[in-house]
Amino acid sequence: MTKDAFDLVIGLGVSGRSVLRYLQGQGMAVRALDTRQALAGLDDLHAEFPKLKVHTGGFKKGWMERARRLIVSPGVAISTPAIAAQIAEGKEVIGDIELFARAASRPLVAITGSNAKSTVTTLLGEVAEACGRQPGVGGNLGIPALDLLASDAGLYVLELSSFQLETTYSLNAQVATILNVSQDHLDRYNRFSDYLAAKQRIYDGCQVAVWNRDDVATRPQVPVPREVTFGSHPQADYRLDSDRNALLYKGETLLTLDQLTLTGHHNAMNVLAVLAMADALGLERETALATVCAFQGLPHRCQMVAEAGDVRWFNDSKATNVGATLAALTGIGEAINGKVILIAGGQGKGQDFSPLAEPARQYLRAALLLGEDADKVADGLIGVPRERAETMAEAVTRARQLAQPGDAVLLSPACASFDMYSGYTERGDDFAHHAREVSHG
Structure with a gap:
C-alpha cells in the first residue's frame, strides 16, 4: 500500500456514515464524496469527522482513480459510469455489508425479499431476544450493520436489500432467506433477471437456505448444505393449511390462525x-410460538389504525411495489367477511400493475387512486370500480362513504410516495389521521 493510499466512501447517507465510523475506528485513511451538491447534515458530518476530506456535487475523478478501493452506499448504482470504469480497471468495489461480513464473528441470519423483510427481520429478532440470544438487528432496517459490531450481540439478524447484496461477496450466513420476489426497482435494473440475481447472492456460502415453496424464484440457484421451505404448497416443510386455518410443520399443527394477532x-x-428460521437456529420452539402469537406488526405495514361501524382501516403505506400490494390485498381480502376499498397510487417506478387485476376483481369493492401515476394503476385494475382522488383526505372521505359493514379500507399504494410526501411514513401518518377522523367523527 502506498503512503497516501485511502479508501473512498461514496454516498453519505446513514450507511455511508456508518462506514466512515468503522473505517476510522480501524485506523484507515479515508475520504468521502456524495453526488448531491446540497448535502443535508454536512455541518454535522464535519463535526463528527473534523479531518475528513469531503467532496460534494459529483464524482471527483482524481480521487476515484487514486483510491485503494471504493465503498459504495446502496443508493448509488455500481453501474454508474464513473464507478463502472473503476471496476473495469480491476479496483475493488464493495459495500457496508461486505465490510461487516469480513469483520463479524457471530452467527448471521440474512433476510431479503421484495416484501415483508422488515416484518420478518423484526419478528425473528424478537424471537431470538425472547430465547436469550441477544440479537443485533439491523442492516437495511434500523441500525446500520457496521454499527452492530460494537454491541455484544450473540447473533446478527440483518435485513438486506438487493442494492446491498450487489456489493457483497463474503456473507456466508448461517441462515439465509429470500421471502418472495416480485417486480421492483425496475428504474435501477435493466431486467428483472438482474434484480433476481442480486437477491440470489444472499445464499452464497450459507449453511441453511429457507425459501418460499410458493415462489420458485426464491429457490437457491447454487448448491447449499441444507434447504428448508415454507408456504401453502403441499410439499412445504412449514405449511399454511387454509382448510384447517392452521400452521403446520411436516403435518404437525404448530398453531391456529386465530392465535395470531397479525x-x-x-x-x-x-x-x-x-x-x-428459528428452528434452523435451534431456538426454543415454544418460546418462538408464544412470541409470534403476541407480535402486533410494524407501523405502516398492514397496521390496523382505526375501526368503527364494523369497518377496519389498514395502513400499508410501506407497500411501495406491486408485490407488496398484491400480498396485502390478498391477505386482507381472505381474512374479512366483506370487501376491500383500496387506496393506491403515487410514483410507479415503471412497474406493470396488471398483476393486481385478478385479485382486485375478487376482493375489491372499489379502488381510489391518487398521485402521479394514478392513471397507470387504474389501467392495471380493469374490471373494478375506480375513482380518482386529489388528496388523501378526499380518498379517505370517499372510502368511508363506500364502505359497508364487514369491509376493510386498505392504503396499499404499490407506488413510491415522493410525488406527494417526504416518504412512506408521512403518507401513512396522513392516512391514519384522516381514517381516525372519519371513524370517530
Missing part, C-alpha cells in the same frame, strides 16, 4: 418463515 394470509407466511 391478520391475513401474507402475515401467516411471514410467521412461517420466522418459525422455519
